[in-house]
Amino acid sequence: MNKWVLKGLKTGIKTTLYPDKEETSPGISPGLPQGKQTMGDEAQVVSRCPTQALNHIKDMISVDYRRCIHCFRCLRGIHNPVDWDKGYEWAVSIKEIDDASRMLGKAFDHSLHIRFVDGGACGACISEIEQINKPYYNIHRLGFFITPTPREADVLLVAGPVTDHMRLPIEKAYDAMPAPKRVIAIGTCAISGGIFGPSFASEGGISNLIPADIVVPGCPPPPLSIIHGLLLVVSRKPSASLTSPKSTEGERPHD
């Protein structure tokens, strides 16, 4: 079996330096659209958005990241596209921690156990969550561990619009977790139902079932965004904004 050891050593270290250093390799993130000042002829770009993530608010085009599904329709095939930012620190803390049973103390900073539950994810979110445990991202170095049982988990990652049939299993998994516990919604489907719901078959997001306190937008969110979400849980990174520009937060027409 020596050959495998040698093979592994010869490959060297592939892991990103994030969060100590910014990751700049090409292709780590699809990016997100950025809000901007209206110039007068943007009706087209707003109407092209299939999920109403783009809205006119005052004199701005505001982007709601809870709804964006990376369809690129505000970028491609039009005269006045909005800018896309290739960043990845997208995770947002949406709920003030008001109760001791959700407060993760200092001891969790470098020892956090994570359980993933699939609430109807399309496979891309799952694949991206898998990547965080693989050589390029390797969350072990940050003191984060994937655990197969909710009974050992501090954080529940939920992806997908939460289908009807998964309601009970997710509730059971959440109840089985010891306090303090936190919930992260991974991807647009888990935040707002995305393209799938709410409908007769899905809840339209995890928050309609159990309270999520951190959301990671994206369709799917790239691995670095998911890591940002985990770092946010233990307060090792600051929160991003749900909308762009930030000033339009809470001013959504259909809230």
Place this chain on the structure above:
Amino acid sequence: MEEPLNKTVKLINLPETIASRWHSKVRVSLYPEKFICLIECNTDVLVEVCNWLFSELRYRFASLVVEDQPEKWLLRYIFYGALERGQVHILCQLSKTEKIVPSISNVIHAADWHEREAEDLFGLAFEEHPRLGDFILHEEWPEGVNPMRTEFDSLKPYVHREVDPEWKPVRIVQTPGAFMMPIGPVYSDFAESAHFLLETVGEDVIRTIPRLFYKYRGVEKIAERKSVEHVILLAERFSGTSAFAHSLAFCQAVEDIAGVEVPERAKSLRILMAELERFRHHIAAIAGICSSTAMAVPTSQASILEEELLRLSCALTGHRYLFGLNIPGGLSIDFDNDILKNLAATINDVLQKLSELKEMLCFSSSFLDRLEEVGTISREQAVSYGLVGPIARASNMIRDLRKVLPYSGYEKVDFIVPCEQEGDGYARLRVLFSEAEQSAQIINQVAFSLPSGPVVSPVFPIVHGSSLGWVEAPRGAAFHWVRLGEDGKVARYRLTTPSFTNWHGFHLAAEDFAFQDFPIIMATFGLSNAECYR
């Protein structure tokens, strides 16, 4: 090995043969330009005609499409054959008062799940079907709720039924000490939701009962009455790891309805992207197999290649899983020819590393011990269940839609369809490796012979009609049936996915095995639940 061909069977000869056999009982029309033979018949000869197509002419069952129309039920049985045999569609009309259809699954076992689905979602009864009842909808759905019916409101949440907590499925194995081991729906590290009941007497598992559809999102239902631009987002996002293949199948269907010719450059680029997706999918599947056997280093090696391909896809197209590329009529962006040549060179580097990995794995005895003779599926079983994709090809059943019903210009591409004889886990692994090699080879071929011109057709008229789109997705044959209504909105969208077809045959591989082989059988199948449940 393809089944011995009866050389006289050709699509163009079918109408004559059928007319001499069933006379006025059936009406046959031939669409030579689409390579489709349409047979309209009543339910009384349905089983007979299906049996003749399947058993004598060796057509394969592709899909059953049920349509709920104002005055009638429309049942369309789709068959496809090798090379010059094209597609055969059998169309049955039923008045709304009739709800009983003869079951064809006693002669064509591949239709079993299609009929169960139609029974569950439409409320049609299939006469003589051995096993109907809760299938896609679990116990908490009240009886008589049929979400695919036109009158069902897809937006309204429905009232759940109380489930008996003591409910247990029937046990088959009845020896002393036998018990049923449940796995899922939340299990393992990153597993997709599914539930398995392993009937076991300790170490040995006798049989496995999968309970699926935990992630049923009603994609076919929520697509109804939506515009084509909206439904393509669903086609892309219902199975994210094969997004390009499925959006391509959907686009091909609507392009056929609209009569739009896709520019040559877009066709070639679509092949290139589809193969890039297949290449990445197969490497991810190989990583999954290594991981299931607890081989840490090869898992890491394959995972490194997978992430490199994801980054490459994103740097090239803007999205790591190729979302947002396909649009009706072509592609949303064009690429520089030199960038694509560089892509081909990078793919060759990745292939080189993959071949080194293959070489090392094939000489690791502890790895081979876990794969060989595990989860074996014979050729007869594969034919009877109509399995598709790498799983079927590992059981010596070559049928690849890129060869059989070429689309998007695959007839001009030179490649082989790898196959293996044994049908076990190791055969499936080798097929994945060989197909990845072929994909890399196709990418190289296409990247250096790209035609110039536009990548999207300038006009896309809104029309009504129906058509079938198909692709060989990374996991196997996928068929998308699309009907556009008078207003140009989607009236019916039927998805037949390779994971649906192959999950049907999963229990064959998961019989009489040792407990610790379960994750390995799952990994060598490499199926996507999202793709199956829809």
